[in-house]
Amino acid sequence: MTARSLDPPFGTCALPGPLEALRRRAAAMPVNRIGRIGVSLIRKLCVGSRPGPFDVEVYPTVFARLHPQSNRCEKRALAGVQFFDREERLALGEALAASRSDPFVFVDLGANVGLYSLWLVSAARALGRKVEVLAVEPDPVTRARLEANLAASSADMVAVSPCAVSETAGFGAMVEHDGNRGENRVQTSDDAEGAGVEILPIGEICRRNGISRIDAMKIDLEGHDEAALRGMFAAAPETLWPDLIVVEVGKGAELPPAVRLCLDHGYSLDQRTRLNALLRRGPSTAASHDGSRDAPAGAV
Template structure:
């Protein structure tokens, strides 16, 4: 007897907003890519220019908060923004069509890069799931390490170590900050719909008159874009001091135990009164700006780097030209994916866990100079190319494109995750002359453990013969995998195996006269002092000379006598 397939868990966002068109479109595009089944938007301005644009998407439910709307709720339009938010959230909870609902501001993004939101929610027994907040920091240089566009700070734990770090990082303003934050520390809450006697609210629902904060999600975050450069930040500060949460009436309610001058609003107002913009610039630099002084936050897990691709998602989803296209998320892992191009080659990119793909996605491909030289060498020739450590296929694809269709590319990649991406990129470009060999190369044949890359970079997966960690992969030798270069105009080899290069070449030197030495070899020669042999020197004895040198890599040419 056939069993029916269990329906997937659905989720939606609800937001009251009056924002720029691009801010609204960024919010919608991001959450649809994340897999939201419905986006409920309550527009404070019934004539908002974004309404006509977002209404065309069947997953977006628009409510114009005009006089007719408020009359339907049988309440006058509340003057306070938070009161309007609360009314709209509770109204939406009554008619939401999804299993879960989360209230968000337009500058708040659900982040679950690496997990599927619906799958995470399907495993929860509690009707409430809290997303821990992370607050955006400004980056003067534009990008953090490893080409992440955004850096967020998390809450500093209330431990002795946490208090020491808060004082070190945020002095002299640490006492007016709540866990190091400018904004709310509560986070936002996924709430299961259809729960009797549950009253939805902005920060956590109430059940039987008591706020239910539920369980805190491990694999999902709330990213609060509460930051930006000084001018952008100043606009928000002035509004909050005059009309928002930094007003004395709100600060007294939040921190009754302190004198008003010691609250966040009091400190900001005092700085502005005493020193004007210069005083606030000092605060922005100390509290809101990412740099070396914020490194101690890493010790307590309070730094998070990511790329949200907000502008690119918006342009892709709403019909404008974008370098990155066809955004989506992997239905198994939740990883955000998109199509990107480098020259005439298209790749399906998964930037969050691979530096190479991330570089292409941001428009700054790694090893661009070396790649262009390799392309020039292979152009319009029948090439035999060995790609050792093929990763997602950047070199394999480019050489296949540059050379004749009768070229042959042999790509070695032992990591199953990267093999899948490599094959997908080969199919995407319809190349028929690339052979994927799912093996690592070393000194002998057998099995070996591959330690997977850390720190968001699968490209750093490496052979670790002494470790039982990672995954077991097949190990072969380079000479046994090579074929005769006869009939080819040119033979080339690129190797990038995270410091294991010497082990790959050792079998070649053992039978140097009997192996097929390629015309060109490209490798990361900066490793040479770390290897247990002088690989560059040994290649020189074979007849290789420097052809093209960069800071990290060298392309060697075999001089034939």
């Protein structure tokens, strides 16, 4: 368990009452084109010229201090969060509800400010289930926002790892995107002293954090997705091969190499959303994984 504090306390950056009431109305918007237009208008009214941050409830029992001006996913979560990666979150919630794992182990690679990790926390609380979450985020500014959101939500079951992820260990440097922190990326470097980010393969990250089994994983590594998966399949024990993988694929018509790699290792493409692919592990390849579920991954 990880105890965190938030300074200034949550609520200090709350929207004025009328704007908060308007923001909450966005949650009632239908999940269709008309709803999207309504939510977009409400976001603009709530943010206006105010720089933020804004303290809001994003999911039931889960809170966040959002900076919508500099991060696209934080902007999407400010109002109308029902539109934020809806199919992906529903699939993760269904996987949690159907799983016999205790705790359910979720690894969030490229966690950003924690919207996937916090969704699992919210869903687990609603179901009365135990979860163990590892959120991996290398960018120090974004990671500070993630830690603030975990503190605001009392999400002590979420551990945070500050490294980047790829096929093999090494070092790299953060390259910032102009206008969207979610597109910051890690550039590998041969100069370990000049690079401030440690890069690790999935197996080593799990070893360092006491994780011996993964039930679900989200991967959004800005160019390192295939390499991270290649390292997992090549070197990590099969107990670390998740039953459900959500991986960013973009909008191209062709299946990207990361998806084809999963298909080659016994996964099936369950669904392709606007930006992601949902891959499920086949029964034959998951046999050893099922057998390991009586051994929790270090949860309290």
